[in-house]
Amino acid sequence: MITSKTYLDPVLPENLPDSIIQAADQLPRKAAFLAGRLADETSRQLAGLLRITNTYYSNLIEGHRTEIADLQVARTTPKRERKELKELAVQHMTQQEVMERLLRMRPADNFSALFDPKLIAAIHRRLFKDASPQELTLGDGRLMEPGRLRAEENEQVQVGAHVAPAAAVVLPMLEHLQLHYGRIRDTRRQLIAALAGHHRVALVHPFLDGNGRVIRMLTHLQLVHLGLKPFLWSLSRGLARRQDEYYRFLALADRPREGDYDGRGQLSQHHYFNFIEFMLDVCRDQIEYMTTSLNPAKLREQVVHVFSTDPELRRAGIRPTSAAAVLALLTQGVMPRAEFKVFTGLKDRLATEELGRLIEAGIVVSSTPRSRTVEAGLPARFAGLIFPNLHFQMG
Secondary structure (H helix, E strand, O other), X not given: OOOOHHHHOOOOOOOOOHHHHHHHHHHHHHHHHHHHOOOHHHHHHHHHHHHHHHHHHHHHHOOOOOOHHHHHHHOOOOHHHOOOOOHHHXXXXXXXXXXXXXXXXXXXXXXXXXXXXXXXXXXXXHHHOOOOHHHHEOOOOOEOOXXXXXXXXXXXXXXXXXXXXXXXXXXXXXXXXXXXXXXXXXXXXXXXXXXXXXXXXXXXXXXXXXXHHHHHHXXXXXXXHOOOOHHHOOHHHHHHHOHHHHHHHHXXXXXXXXXXXXOOOXXXXXXXXXXXXXXXXXHHHHHHHHHHHOOHHHHHHHHHHHHHHOHHHHHOOOOHHHHHXXXXXXXXXXXXXXXXXXHOOOOHHHHHHHHHHHHHOOOEEOOOOXXXXXXXXXXXXXXXXXXXXOOOOOO
């Protein structure tokens, strides 16, 4: 059993491969290009949609399938009416929004703060604070306390073949990681540290249960801090779609050093680097997926196709010709109500009725019934059609 906080040394070796450095150098530019495709109002709508996406996929990784429609409803449903919804999934979605907002309002003073054990504990507490006793009860009958790091002698954990470090060394190991990752100043290496830390914190296994959800949320917040705009793409989507690889690379990075040419620590440097490369590739893939989906020609093709063929839009009475108006709104983000009606190509009364149907469907958003402007909406079902394969259950 691991009993020393220095077991993870070197926390991030100096001799990183050029391939890792180059990939880390490219990602911020790719994320900035993606953000540049979107009007501010559309970015806000996409961020709301992708909180649902993150929740859906993080749940899926844990072996729980949550219906997209339920998560969509949960965004606006009062807590007392959520009896049929998975509370853990709702908490994930809600707390991601809260923590992103806190980061915007009170940006972390330095990168080190994003590895603070207190932050890690706070994420766990926020995610599980409203969980039911049944959800908090472990397989051996013990009750998990939200936000409490493993610390007692009887809080040992084994996951598969991995025996987690001794409970007494959990906090010292997290503090050791914070010290070493936190002193990195180069922004490329900070990004690498965030993705490397995804494994190292997982290896520490800070909590009796819920570690996967916490670590994915932690990495998401670190990417927010580093300006990678992960609210416009979904890391959890990428990890879930490559789940077998994800688990395999995590497990391999747990392995001890394999010979004299495999680093100088107790753990395999070769497998550590492979895990980092995998995470960088997942990030790149997901940024490129959203960038391609938002390509003007691709987006136009998808929107026109959906408006022409979707039976639910047809049942709602929405005309195929409204595709042009919705596409213009997605591109501009916000538009005067009168101008949107002109884009529909309909006479005033018919345009007003069509706009009402689009607002009812959530495809167009109006802050009040008499608002002079309208914004693009991205309800999950509609988004799953115009962004192909955004969610597994949608074509």
